[in-house]
Amino acid sequence: MRILLVEDDPTVRSFVLKGLKEAGHNVDQADNGKDGLYLAIGEKYDIIILDRMLPGGIDGLNILETLRGQKNNTPVLLLSALSEVDDRVDGLRAGGDDYVTKPFAFSELLARVEALGRRGHNESAPETSLTVGDLSLDLLSREVRRGGQKIDLQPREFRLLEFLVRHAGQVVTRTMLLEKVWDYHFDPQTNVIDVHVSRLRQKVDKPFETAIIHTVRNAGYILRPTQD
């Protein structure tokens, strides 16, 4: 993916830059709002990562608002040291698609970037079914089959699996699951999500030879289809 990174802190910038490049992305960078805005308007990106606070008069929100004012709908992920809920709401209201507060784990950022990039791609006609490897989900009858065998899931388990399938091949973090599957924005303190994922695994992986839901250490989960 082609990504623009606008961030003034050199350490954070090079850290993110290196990580994104290692993940196979093509990254342009800017260290101030002016250059950032210039690049964002002039070039075509799959994703823009914007720091909220930038030196030199133009900050992240300004860039975001300018872009949206020009009907430019490139997905934007905001980075911020402000964690107040109101700041987050401001950012999302200005047209941001996701919000990550500093300090962050790179895995969290990467997972969100890839989820956003994916979303930009397949916003096509509404599907009625999802298929990954030998797993298929019927979104209308809410039926799940793996290798022709029917799997009974609770409604929440179905939504969890649906989310994993929609992001198959990508790492999804626990916070992402809490936000997107449960629509919660609080800090759950314990491993509530892990427990739900392991329940899901009991049904989706345990009875079969190969597992498709994998834990990624220090990051989250990934659903990888069986190769055959």
Next chain:
Amino acid sequence: MAEDRPPSRRRFPPWRRKQGEGRRRHWPIRSAGINFALGYGVLFLISATLFLSFIWWSSTNLLNRHVRAFIETDAQELQKRWTYGGAPALGDAITDRLEQNIDDDALYLLTDRHGRRLAGNLPGWPVAIKRMDHFYELTIRRYTFTTPAEFKAYDLPHGFRLIVGHDIRGRTLLSTVITRTVIWCAVMIALLAVGGALVVRDLFRRMVGSIARTASAVASGDLNHRIALTGSETDLVAETVNTMLDRINRLMEGVRQVSNAIAHDLRTPITRARNQLEEALFSATSPEELRTAVDRAIGDLDHITGIFEALLRIAQIEAGSRRSAFTMMDLNQLLANMAELYEASAEEAGLNLHLDIVPLPPLFGDERMLQQALANLLDNAIKFSPPDSALTLRARPVPAIAPPGHSPSECSPAGLEISVQDQGPGMNDADILRAHERFFRAESARNTPGSGLGLSLVQAVTSLHHGRLTLTKANPGLKVTLFLPLTQDAEQTTRKAPLTEGPS
């Protein structure tokens, strides 16, 4: 557009600013006491003048009518004399009357067809009197002084003419008295106003004085000073200021507590992270070892970040800034979802999560905050419970105290009660009292993970909703109860309820 103004002025709406500046330019006196007394004096003077004017106007009116009536009846009488005895009889009558007139205020003149004076005390026909049957008010000379008088002239047969008049010197007297009264009034009012101003100013000063003393004591650092209540009108201000000071005090106390806690509780994980890194730097022999050490240090840093976030969030909530996110919300849904989310964790820990939920009315509150509070309670309960025990999440509306003659079920609920009860070790009384303090962890909790901020946040969220957090011993276990009042935002509730519920 507002950018070019100095920032300090932005606070006032334009009309206020204009008025405020205008008054300052034209009116030099700043003392409220003096202004009050002056205003009072002016008002009193105006009302006294109005009042006396009215008296003046109505009494002269009365006097006039009296005089005119007197003149008319007298003239009729005299004309009757003319019919009986002609000019001589009339002349005699006039002379008679003049002799009997002790007040010396009657004026007469009888003239023949040549205008010669036959009787009366007027020296001659006044030039001003030209028409008959019309009242004239003239100033005439009598003896040594001039005086106003009311006249009316009558035609008699054969060219004789008669003037009947009345000296109205009394009116002048009245006007003098009233003018004098007005002047004296003005003088007295001025004296009263000045005296009043001094008294009122003194009163104001004394009323404001105690507030000022407290404020300056607080300004110089003594936060425990409070304004004494005197039972006067300023008590309203005093109470508000006292409440404000209490709140400031509490916030300061919180800040102090937090900085102490930060100094103490954050040092531990920071030290640990530092030591680990240092040790790895000097003694790690393989990249594997180094990696493990760095990994653990990252874990510690995340933990520190977590503590910071929690502290910040508590501080934000306590500052009250989060009420902006309040909406009408459905707690039933929230409870069901939270129970569903935590049921799995409970089961994993070998616990049974029971639900005992009576449907709740909508509440005006912050959904995310209540989710977080509930999550913290469930988390504690799961964390501190022994395996194979039960956990109960309860919720019910709490009825208001019913007025006599009504059963409690008839009146709308006063609030909601949400409680989480476990069968764990519970807490002793001393610990219960301190449970909501930041970083407080009971001695027995030392070997469970946590930083002692969970209940502090619950406490902050509850206060934000004007509610109450209570911990009670359940023997065995602990019962943590949130009481959230419904009435506090009754206004919003009634205003917003139709929007969210709609006609059904």
